[in-house]
Amino acid sequence: MKAYPDTLLIFLSASVFLILLLAVLVFLPRLIRKKEPAKERTIETDSVVGAFHALGTEIRSLKEQLITRERLAAIGEVSAGIAHEFRNPMGVIAGYAKLLLKSFEDSDGRKESALGILKEIEEMNIVMEELLQFSNPGSLKKTNINLTNTINDMLEGMGDEAARSIDFSRSDIIEIKADETLLKQALKNLIRNALDAGDPILKKIWINIEGGSSSGKDGVFIFIRDNGKGIAETDIDKIFMPFYTTKERGAGIGLALVQKIAMGHGGNVSVESREGEGSTFRLFLPND
Incomplete structure (x- = not known):
């Protein structure tokens, strides 16, 4: 299980070295030309530095994803053993x-x-x-789906509490390629989490869809916002960890499963929250 991430990291490191070497061969002669104006040399230098900075950020992101995948896979094997x-x-x-x-x-x-x-x-x-x-959430079976219809179908099967509490008014066609069954599972987990966290007297959840990009990929963001008590700053970095929960019931698997499904689609999930102001979960799915 560790061989694949290590091999990919070696490949990424070699790629960075080759890009650096190419950059030196191409740009160094230009940067040391004394006849060129200083302003032009500064622009070229800033361009090179900016490109390396963006590349470094992307590599760090890939490394974090690889570590997360490896950790989730190992915990998944343990989970299956415990369950059986x-x-x-x-x-x-x-x-x-x-x-x-x-x-x-x-x-x-x-x-x-x-x-x-x-x-x-x-x-x-x-x-x-x-x-x-x-x-074992299942192997991905991506098909072209209308995301709006998928969300509406899922909400219809979630009962009266969801119908009373959720505001989702989109009716336009938003086509993406995804595994509809697994996507519904991920959205259900996020919505159930929002229902549990919502204001006990007047629960309210807002769902919205926006186009955008993440990690260089174009796709769609699904936002799920609640009016609950929010997440403590000490907990916000732990909520996607398997078996971590602040609830009296449950194993702390729901949000970890959402993350696993999102990564399986080549996307990601994140949260913004402040205590007393509710939480907004953001699920990104790429177009490809």
């Missing part, structure tokens, strides 16, 4: 609890305990499903 190890014992416990439930009379106080066991097993099954989704 726990599911069988949980199934046995649930089976015995159901047998106990059938054997108790309605007036028997132990029936409530059996129901409590089944409820906890159900909660654990949800966590196990999240772990399995994270370990």
Whole structure:
């Protein structure tokens, strides 16, 4: 698993060296010409420095993405192992609890305990499903989709709370190439996260789509903004880490899965938030 990132980093380093060498061969003779005006030499120097700065920024971004991919892949393998190890014992416990439930009379106080066991097993099954989704979200099957229709279809299946709380008024055709199933999963996770974080009295979520570019790629940004309490500054760098959560329930997989799906599409996900002012998640998907 480490061989691929290391090979790509070596390739990137070699490419940078060759570009630097080429730049020296091309621009150095021009920069040392004494007859040329100083202003022209300054412009050429600034141009070279600017190009190297942009190249360095892009390489740092690629390196961070490679490290993130490697970390997510390793955690995904661990998640799958944990899920498989726990599911069988949980199934046995649930089976015995159901047998106990059938054997108790309605007036028997132990029936409530059996129901409590089944409820906890159900909660654990949800966590196990999240772990399995994270370990293997599925291979990408990109097709041409109308992003507006995809979002509307997804919202229709999210229940009354989402219908009351979400403001999404786009009706124009926005065509992109993406895996519609995985994209819906990522958007659902972001919206559920926004619903959990929203104002408990008057939850409000705004969804918007804008064209733009990221890391040199043209594409679309999907913005999901809530009116919740915001994210603490100490937490904002951790929220995409697998198993990190501030909620009482859940395994902390939802946002990590969003990041994995975004990177699988060649995109990214980020967040802007201030305590007391809500949060805005930004999902970028490239056109290609």
